Amino acid sequence: MRFSTFLPFRWRVGPFWCIAPWAGLLLLAPWAGAAQAQAVARGTVLTGAGGAVPFATIALHRAADSVVVKTEFSDERGVFLLEGQAGGRYLVSASQVGYRRVWSAAFSLPPDGLVLPALLLQASEATALAGVTVQARQPLFEHHPDRTVVHVADSPLSAGATALDVLGRSPGVVVNEAIALRGRQGLLLLVDGKRLPLAGVDLTEYLRALPAEQLQTIELITNPPAQYDAQGGAGVIALTLKKDLRLGTNGTANASYGRGEYGKLTSGFTLNHRSQNVNFYGSYSYTNRNDFARQEFYRQYEALAGLPAASSDVLGKRMLYLRSHSAKVGADFNLTPRTLLGMALTGLLSRTTTANDTQTRLYDEGGTPALWYRSLVAQEIKRPNGSANLNLRHAFADSASAASLTADADYAQYRTTRALDLRTSFLEPTLAPALLTGEQRSDLTIGALKLDYSRPLPHRSRLDLGGKSTRVTSASAVAFLENGVFAPSISSAFDYYENVNAAYASVRGGRGKASLQAGLRAEQTTIRATLAGEGMRERRYLQLFPTASVQVQLAAQHALALAAGRRIDRPNYAQLNPLRAYVDAVSYRSGNPYLLAQTSYNVDLTHTYRQKFSTALSYAHTRQPIVTVVQPAPDGSRQVVSREVNLTSQDYLALTLTAPVEPTKWWTLYANAIFYVSRFRGELARTLLDRQQPACQLTANNTFSLPHGWSGELNGAFQSGEIWGFERARSRGQLLLGLQRSFWDKQATLRLNVSDVLYTSVLRSTSVYTSFSESFVTRQDTRVATAAFTYRFGNGKVAAARKRAAGAEDELRRAAGQ
Known part of the structure; x- marks a missing residue:
C-alpha cells in the first residue's frame, strides 16, 4: 500500500507553474504572518504651556515606514490609549487644528504596555489659518492577526463600482x-454587523445593487472567535457602511458615470x-446600470432511462437593466457619558429586468440536427x-478596558417577486410556438x-x-401557465422556518x-420546511x-x-426551496429540500516577520460539503437544473503569503498569494468523485503618490484553474487602473478608473458526469x-468625544455580528 493512501492530498508537480510569476517577489522579503499579543x-x-489638548488626532505608525496602523483621539484631559502588537516598533504622532504635528521617538511596545512622555503641541499661525496637512497615509489594505481590512472609501477603483465589484477585488x-x-x-x-440571510444568486444580486460609495471597509476574517455566529465554514466577510464622525451639520454628494458597452450611473x-x-x-444612493451576459453552452447527454x-x-445574449434605491437613517444618543443608545433603519429597493435571446440546436446520437428553436x-x-x-451599550467605568454590556434587537424583511414571460418558436422542424408565464413571490423575515x-479579569x-x-x-x-393553462406539475408553495438559540x-x-484565547459556543x-402536497420536514440538533x-512573540x-x-x-431557505426559477428557456434553478448542514474543522498556523510579512498554513476538513451541480431535468425535456447537493467530504490545504512593502516613498505595494488544493469525495448521478487540483490566487495592489496632488492605483489579480466538486473552472484575471485627486481645500475629489483593462x-x-457533461463560457x-x-460640505471637526465616551462603534459592530 502506498504511503499517499493515508494522506488527504496526493501532491503533484502541477502547482509550480503558478508559483513562477511570484518567484521574484518571494526574494524581496521573508514571508511571515500571524496573530500577536x-x-x-x-x-x-x-500645549506648550502645559494645558490639555482635548480631541487631538493621535496616530500609531509603524516605525519601519511610518504607515498608519491605528488612529484614536485624546479625551477631555488630553489622555489617549493606543493598542498595538506587543514587541512591535512604533511612532506616535499628534495633531490638532491650530498646532504643528508632533512626533514621539521610536519605541518598542512591551507586552505589559508603555507610558509615553507627554506630546507637546506648539501653536502655528499657518495651521491656524490653513488647517493641518496630514502626511500620514492609511493603507488600502491592512493585514491584522485575525483579519484583512480593505479600506474601500480610500480607493479610486471603488468609484462607480458595486459592493460585489469591490468584494471581488479583495x-x-x-x-x-x-x-x-x-x-x-x-x-x-455581515452588513454593519447584521447577518445577511441570502446566498447564491440572491446574495450576488443584493451586493450588485449596493453601491460601493456606501462602503467604508470590508473585513475578511478566516477563523473568527466564539463571539461570532458559527455559520460560515470559510469565515466571515463584514461590510461596514460609511458614517460621518464630524461635529455639526455635514454631508457629502457624489455622482459617477461609467461606460463599457452600456452605461452605468x-x-x-x-x-x-x-x-x-x-x-x-442619513444617506441615499441611486443606481442605474445596464449590463449584458453573452453565454455559450455545449451539453452532451448519454442514453439514459x-x-x-x-x-x-x-447561444444566448442576456441584457440586464438594474435600477436600485438604497437609503439609511439613524440616530445615536449619549444618554450618559458611558451609555449609548442607537437606532437605525435601512432599505434597499431594486428592480432588475432581463431580456434573454437564446438559440438552441439539439443533435441526435449520430450528430444530425434534430431540433432548432429560439x-x-x-x-x-x-x-x-x-x-x-x-x-444599547453601557460601560461600567471610564477606563477603555472597563466592563461593558451591549444589547441589540434586529428585524429585517427581504421580499422577491419575479414575473416571467418565456416564448419559444421552433425553426426546424416547424412546430406550434409555446408560451410559459409565471408569477413568483417570496417573503423572508429575520429577527434577532x-x-x-x-x-476584565486579573x-x-x-x-x-x-x-x-x-x-x-x-x-x-410560484404559479406557472403553459400556453395560458395552469401547470400544477411545476407550480407549488414552500414554507421555511429556522430558529437558532446560541450562548x-x-x-x-x-x-x-x-x-491565549479560548471560547466555546x-x-x-x-x-422546519413544508412543501405543498408533501407535508413538513423537521430537524432539531444541538452542536x-x-x-x-x-x-x-518568539x-x-x-x-x-x-x-x-x-x-x-446550514442550508438557507433558497437552497432548500424546490420551486423553479427559470433563468432562460433551457435552464432553471431549484433548491434541494433534502440538503443537510455541512460542518468543518479549521486550523491556521501563522508566522509574522517585522509585523509586516506573513506566512500562513491552513487546513480544513469539511463533512457533507454543499456544492452546486448541474443535471438534466427529470422530465426528459433536455432542460438543465442547477441545485445544491451534499458530497461526502472536502479536504483543503493552503499556503497564504502576504507582503506589504514600500519600494519608494511614493509607491506602496500590497502583495498577496494563496496556493491551495482541495480534494472532494462523493457520488452523484452514478458518478464517483475523488478529485483534487492545485490552484492559486495572486493579487498585487499598487498605490502611487503622483505629482500635482494626484494619486494612482494599479490592481492586478489572477485566479488559476480550480475545481469545485464536479465543476472545473479555467483560469482568469483582471487588471484595473485608477487615478484620484482632491481639490477645493480637499472638499472635492475626482476619481477616474478603468476596470478589466485587458478583458x-x-x-x-x-462539469462532467457519467451520463452528462456541460461546458460554458x-x-x-x-x-x-x-x-x-x-463633494464634502460642513464642519471638518471630528467628534472624538463621542467615540471615547460611548465606547467604540467598532465594538458595536463586532458585537452585532456575534
Whole structure:
C-alpha cells in the first residue's frame, strides 16, 4: 500500500507553474504572518504651556515606514490609549487644528504596555489659518492577526463600482454565482454587523445593487472567535457602511458615470448632524446600470432511462437593466457619558429586468440536427428589502478596558417577486410556438435578539459572555401557465422556518510574550420546511463550536500563532426551496429540500516577520460539503437544473503569503498569494468523485503618490484553474487602473478608473458526469471606464468625544455580528 493512501492530498508537480510569476517577489522579503499579543501605549497631549489638548488626532505608525496602523483621539484631559502588537516598533504622532504635528521617538511596545512622555503641541499661525496637512497615509489594505481590512472609501477603483465589484477585488476573494474566500465557499456575510440571510444568486444580486460609495471597509476574517455566529465554514466577510464622525451639520454628494458597452450611473448623498450627545444621520444612493451576459453552452447527454443520447449547443445574449434605491437613517444618543443608545433603519429597493435571446440546436446520437428553436425570455425581478436595529451599550467605568454590556434587537424583511414571460418558436422542424408565464413571490423575515457582556479579569485577562436568538421565516409560492393553462406539475408553495438559540463564553489573556484565547459556543437549531402536497420536514440538533488561539512573540522580529475552530454552514431557505426559477428557456434553478448542514474543522498556523510579512498554513476538513451541480431535468425535456447537493467530504490545504512593502516613498505595494488544493469525495448521478487540483490566487495592489496632488492605483489579480466538486473552472484575471485627486481645500475629489483593462475576466467552466457533461463560457460588460465626483460640505471637526465616551462603534459592530 502506498504511503499517499493515508494522506488527504496526493501532491503533484502541477502547482509550480503558478508559483513562477511570484518567484521574484518571494526574494524581496521573508514571508511571515500571524496573530500577536496586544499591548497598550498610553500618553498625554499638552500645549506648550502645559494645558490639555482635548480631541487631538493621535496616530500609531509603524516605525519601519511610518504607515498608519491605528488612529484614536485624546479625551477631555488630553489622555489617549493606543493598542498595538506587543514587541512591535512604533511612532506616535499628534495633531490638532491650530498646532504643528508632533512626533514621539521610536519605541518598542512591551507586552505589559508603555507610558509615553507627554506630546507637546506648539501653536502655528499657518495651521491656524490653513488647517493641518496630514502626511500620514492609511493603507488600502491592512493585514491584522485575525483579519484583512480593505479600506474601500480610500480607493479610486471603488468609484462607480458595486459592493460585489469591490468584494471581488479583495485579497483572496473570488466572486461567481457564489462567493469564495481563499478557495473555499460557505461564508457568513455581515452588513454593519447584521447577518445577511441570502446566498447564491440572491446574495450576488443584493451586493450588485449596493453601491460601493456606501462602503467604508470590508473585513475578511478566516477563523473568527466564539463571539461570532458559527455559520460560515470559510469565515466571515463584514461590510461596514460609511458614517460621518464630524461635529455639526455635514454631508457629502457624489455622482459617477461609467461606460463599457452600456452605461452605468450612480449618485447619492449623505447628511448628518452631530453634537457631543446626539447624532442624526442619513444617506441615499441611486443606481442605474445596464449590463449584458453573452453565454455559450455545449451539453452532451448519454442514453439514459429510455432517452437516446443527444447533444446541444446553446447561444444566448442576456441584457440586464438594474435600477436600485438604497437609503439609511439613524440616530445615536449619549444618554450618559458611558451609555449609548442607537437606532437605525435601512432599505434597499431594486428592480432588475432581463431580456434573454437564446438559440438552441439539439443533435441526435449520430450528430444530425434534430431540433432548432429560439427562445425570448423576459423577466422582471423586484427586491424590496428593509431592516431596523436598536442597540444599547453601557460601560461600567471610564477606563477603555472597563466592563461593558451591549444589547441589540434586529428585524429585517427581504421580499422577491419575479414575473416571467418565456416564448419559444421552433425553426426546424416547424412546430406550434409555446408560451410559459409565471408569477413568483417570496417573503423572508429575520429577527434577532442579542446580549453581550465583557469584563476584565486579573493578570491582563478578559471574559466575554453572550447569548443570541435568531428566527428566520420564509413563505414562497410560484404559479406557472403553459400556453395560458395552469401547470400544477411545476407550480407549488414552500414554507421555511429556522430558529437558532446560541450562548458563548470566551476568555483571553496573556502572560509574558504569549497570549491565549479560548471560547466555546453552543447553538441549538430547529428547522422546519413544508412543501405543498408533501407535508413538513423537521430537524432539531444541538452542536458545540470550540475555538482557541495561542500567540507567542518568539523574538523582536518574529511572532507565531496557532488558531483552531469548528464551524457550520446550514442550508438557507433558497437552497432548500424546490420551486423553479427559470433563468432562460433551457435552464432553471431549484433548491434541494433534502440538503443537510455541512460542518468543518479549521486550523491556521501563522508566522509574522517585522509585523509586516506573513506566512500562513491552513487546513480544513469539511463533512457533507454543499456544492452546486448541474443535471438534466427529470422530465426528459433536455432542460438543465442547477441545485445544491451534499458530497461526502472536502479536504483543503493552503499556503497564504502576504507582503506589504514600500519600494519608494511614493509607491506602496500590497502583495498577496494563496496556493491551495482541495480534494472532494462523493457520488452523484452514478458518478464517483475523488478529485483534487492545485490552484492559486495572486493579487498585487499598487498605490502611487503622483505629482500635482494626484494619486494612482494599479490592481492586478489572477485566479488559476480550480475545481469545485464536479465543476472545473479555467483560469482568469483582471487588471484595473485608477487615478484620484482632491481639490477645493480637499472638499472635492475626482476619481477616474478603468476596470478589466485587458478583458480577461471571462468565465469558463466544465462539469462532467457519467451520463452528462456541460461546458460554458460567459462574457459580461466588465471593461468599464468611470469618472466620479464627490463633494464634502460642513464642519471638518471630528467628534472624538463621542467615540471615547460611548465606547467604540467598532465594538458595536463586532458585537452585532456575534
